[in-house]
Amino acid sequence: MPEYLISFNDEWVAEHTPEQIDGKATASRALIQEMREAGVLLFANGALDRSTVLCSVRAADGEPVFADGPAVERDEYLGGFTVIDVPDDQSARHWAGRLAVVLDWPQEVHRFRGPGEGASHQSGRDRQL
Secondary structure (H helix, E strand, O other): OOEEEEEEEHHHOOOOOHHHHHHHHHHHHHHHHHHHHHOOEEEEEOOOOHHHOOEEEEEEOOEEEEEEOOOOOOOOOEEEEEEEEOOOHHHHHHHHHHHHHHHOOOOEEEEOOOOOOOOOOOOHHHHHO
């Protein structure tokens, strides 16, 4: 099955009180649990912004060179994301729409060009075997 990235940028989110964020966290965790139970969730996390950038790394003469902060100064930073494995674009839209409603901020959907890799990754085909 195709894999999709559902994401938002931190700058797309209006200021919230701690209580509002707690409420949204509770609601989004419930939706993530629904995704898990439906067998579509691969990974989800968030609460990212400029302050969470640990470092950047580039290659120089075949060796990694680390620098504190982002690789490039920019106006937008990833705020959070969910990776799902669903049969089609319409299913990806469904889950993205649910996230947009629960969180009340925009989501963007990307279709990966092929299956991902990872220690815990199983493609839909492998899960069905």
